Amino acid sequence: MAEPVEATSEVEDMSRVSIQNITKTYEKGTVTALDDVSLEVESGELFGLIGPDGAGKTTLFRILTTLLKPDEGKAEVNGFDVVDDFWEIRKIVGYMPGKFSLYQDLSIIENLNFFATVFETTVEENYHLIKDIYVQIEPFKDRLAGALSGGMKQKLALCCALIHEPKVLFLDEPTTGVDPVSRKEFWDMLDLLKARGITIIVSTPYMDEASRCDRIALMQDGKIMEIDRLENILEKHRQPTYSVKGTDRHRLIQDIRSFDQTDSCFAFGEDNHVVFKDSPATDSLLHFLGEKGHMNLTVHEVMPDIEDVFIKLMLEQENHG
């Protein structure tokens, strides 16, 4: 068992996942899923791909897991090319697709045993890897996977993806459709896995999960808009942002947008986040809205979060295109 260790140390310095100018189209080139995407993920990193549905996250995962061939560009996982050395990659990665993809008519333990055998290992041999997660679903181990709750399915899928001690773990929207408590638990589990040295790439449409990643890439329409640590991205794109609240929320957002000093205005739950064109014009905005008959107005400056930045970048990209 000396060889694998050597092989690992060899690639220790280089990045685990390297993507260079990947382009991928569907429907004979009419639909562009990925447009000239480049990305490096370091060894042992917990990397987040963040973007809405249709941003190209799943396509990127499928290329990295060798399920799809890129039209252009090159990608490597652990030093292996995703097209030429795809059998090598399939041995060393763990993959959890966005849609629950285990055998619904097999029980928890049957699924786990099967995937262990597929990767030529046993549950006993790598039990230490999945123990923390598995103990939570073990009481139901004879239950069919199809009869599990969303959170339990997620845990089982993660166990199955981990059972062969992968070097790189690809998790495609693992927390979509999972309740908030289970989501938090899931990220806690990822922290444990990261502590074991497994490189993890995870995609999510939830912006608030960005803070759990070492670095993130913001994706939109097949392009990567920004790659960095969350703090750096927030720092770089900081601009004065104001929260505006009022009683008639529906009409309020339209009226704010019609104000000539408004650069952008988006609803954030209860309130609206407003960015002004030049200098902050909160007083004239309030006056403007007052004339329109709005009541109970409050305005205060807020710290822009990742969603504000995402919207800013999205608007910039749209204006460019």
Add this chain to the structure above:
Amino acid sequence: MKLFLAFVKKEFQHLLRDRRSMMILIGLPVMMMLLFGFALSSEVKNSSIGILDNAKDESSRMLIDRLDHSQYFSVVKFLDREQEIDQTFRRGEVRIVVIFPPNFDHDLRHSNSAQIRFVGDASDPNTSNIVINYASAVVRDFQNELFGTMKMPYQITTETRMLYNPQLKSSYNFVPGVMTLILMLLGAMMTSVSIVKEKEMGTMEILLVSPMKPLLVVLSKAVPYLALCFVDVILILLMAVFILDMPIAGSLPLLLAESLLFILTTLALGLLISANVESQQVAMFISLVGFLMPALVFSGFMFPIENMPKPMQIISNIVPTKWYYSIVRAIMVKGLGFSYVAKQTGILVVMTVIFFVAAIKKFKVRLE
């Protein structure tokens, strides 16, 4: 090998937990055998006949008795007038009507020649032909008994011997036919959805991102169906022997071995379909419409291939059911040995290999 066994175990679990599939796999052969054996029989058994007896004398009564007591007919209606015949047929009450002329007995005994008329319902030509033949035979028997002692000048008597199936039992025809159809239907259809099911469920996505090889997946999918189809063969043979009284004339091990080969052919065909399509529905459609119909038409089971136009005869050669059907008949009915079915066996082997290789080649190692 351990990996292969794990796959096979998993496939068995899928199959055994799928009640609907299991019902089809076990229920369909039983149902078809019973249907063909008892309901869809083309044998003449207790066919209803009508009698218009204008003679009402000793001879006519004797002949009517004879007809009624044979196992082929039962007299269900006595007519009084010629005009009632049409009405009786329209109501579908009888298969044929036997008409005796007046003075039947007198003619028979004194002029040595009497006539009987059979009126049949030719809206179903095959059946009425058979029924009339049987009725004629009964009449011939009666006549021979009557004149048995008398010497006739110039008489050609034909003696017919029906080889292999002296009683002309239809089970000799349909058991091989049903076996062929069942294996084709179950083998091809059930496996045709097996690979594509993994694509639809998304499990293929995970399976692909693993070191498993296509050969392993494809072969392991075939194993449970191979076992169950073999159970079906045994089930059909048991029913044929013990319920339908049809003996197996040739070697049972040879018959089982040939059946195993044919099952492999159909499984390979099913896997080939499955590797090529993207949804279970399409797979079902192809295996049912695209394969079952030709299998039925070109097997020789329902329609004799020799009667088909030349191009159709040529096409029939690429249909596996034709070869298996002829093998089963040769072994089961005629009791022939391997040397007589070697050619058909060879053709099936070649087909099976081609289908398997094509299925494995067509198995996509990526999603596109």
